[in-house]
Amino acid sequence: MFKFLERSAHAIKETSAKVYNADFLNRQTEHVVASVTSKNDLRGWIKGSDKDIGGFSSAWLDVTRSGHARFHGYISQMLPDDKRFKRSGYAMVRTHSPKSNILNSGCWDSSLYRYLALRVKADRRKYFVNLKSDTLISTDIYQHLLPIRTPGQWETVVIPFNMFTLTSNGVIVASQPSMASTKMETVGLSLSDRKEGPFSLEFAWIKAFNSERTFGECMRLPYTAALTWKTDFARLGKDL
Numbered sequence: 001m002f003k004f005l006e007r008s009a010h011a012i013k014e015t016s017a018k019v020y021n022a023d024f025l026n027r028q029t030e031h032v033v034a035s036v037t038s039k040n041d042l043r044g045w046i047k048g049s050d051k052d053i054g055g056f057s058s059a060w061l062d063v064t065r066s067g068h069a070r071f072h073g074y075i076s077q078m079l080p081d082d083k084r085f086k087r088s089g090y091a092m093v094r095t096h097s098p099k100s101n102i103l104n105s106g107c108w109d110s111s112l113y114r115y116l117a118l119r120v121k122a123d124r125r126k127y128f129v130n131l132k133s134d135t136l137i138s139t140d141i142y143q144h145l146l147p148i149r150t151p152g153q154w155e156t157v158v159i160p161f162n163m164f165t166l167t168s169n170g171v172i173v174a175s176q177p178s179m180a181s182t183k184m185e186t187v188g189l190s191l192s193d194r195k196e197g198p199f200s201l202e203f204a205w206i207k208a209f210n211s212e213r214t215f216g217e218c219m220r221l222p223y224t225a226a227l228t229w230k231t232d233f234a235r236l237g238k239d240l
Contacts, residue, residue, distance in 0.1 A: 030209035031108065033116075033187050034095050036069035049073065049091040054080030059091035064202060068121075071189055072200040091199070094130060094188025107134060111181040113208035116159050121202040124151045126193045131164055134183035139168045142179055146189070154204075161208075 036042065042061060049059040056076035064070050077089045098106030110116075110131075118129065127146040142164035146157060161181065166173045170192065187206055191199055 030207050031113065033108065033206045033208055035205035036063060036203070037067045039063050042069075044096050045069075045093055046096060047071075047091075047093045050076075050080075050088045054082055054085070055088045056080075057089055057091050059093065061093050068202050068204045070200065070202045072198070074198050075191060075193070075196060077194060077196050087194070089194055089196070090190065090192035092130070092188055092190035094132070095186045097185055107183040107185055108208070109182045110161050110179070110184045110208055112210075114160060114210050115208070116161060116187075117207045117209055118146070118157045118159075119154065119204040119206075120146070120148070120157055121154045122146065122148045122151060123200050124148075125191060125195065125199050125201075127201055128190045128192075129159060129164075130186075130188040130190055131179070131184060132186040132188075133180040134185060135180060137168060140173070141167055143167050143190075154202075 034044070036045075042063065045061055047059045047061045049055065049057040051057055051059075056078045058073040058076075059071070060073050062070045062072070071091075071093050073091050075089045075091060077087075079085055079088050098108075110133075116129070116131075127148075128143045129146050131142040132140075133142065144159050144164045147159075148157070149155060161179070164179065166176050166179075189201060189203070191201075
């Protein structure tokens with residue numbers, strides 16, 4: 001009960017600050033969805049792998065000396081003894097589900113932003129970015145491939161929210177209903193590329209943000225022949 005009241009007091013303080021600053025439409029440029037700078041920040045994350053159901057892969061989440069998160073481990077394709085399993089080899093990390101307070105459910109609103117950005121340093125493996133919104137089916141996750149351009153170097157990856165695909169248990173859902181963007185619960189990273197061996201992905205932060213031309217799905221300024229969403233996308237990736 002004390003924790004609930006503490007969270008509520010913090011929420012009231014933040015809401016009061018927005019009213020004081022006349023930010024009635026909550027037109028923020030960016031929102032930090034997740035970041036890791038110390039071991040204390042790891043308490044807000046969950047790790048998992050097929051080892052949880054009898055497999056042999058491993059997943060770890062540590063903080064580097066530079067103060068960044070490092071998602072690493074080993075992907076094993078060895079099958080469990082349970083004959084029901086036909087394939088194996090995955091690992092994941094994600095933020096904890098939000099905790100409610102007296103004002104709201106603790107979820108964040110992605111409809112206020114156009115892009116999701118991640119500051120990462122990855123190897124050459126194929127990782128996915130995972131978003132969980134408030135859905136009736138607990139296994140529903142919106143995913144997008146993490147497009148790494150410079151393996152082994154720090155880079156900012158930018159993904160429009162409307163490019164995420166709904167999956168359930170790793171399978172693309174045919175109907176593709178819209179994301180419950182006003183009730184976003186968790187964000188995470190996963191690996192299931194069916195390649196035996198170690199993996200390593202470092203990340204500093206994950207943000208939702210707008211460009212100078214966007215406010216969520218709305219446009220503040222129109223695109224022109226010289227500036228399309230693709231050129232805006234490329235510029236944002238360099239400027240963050």
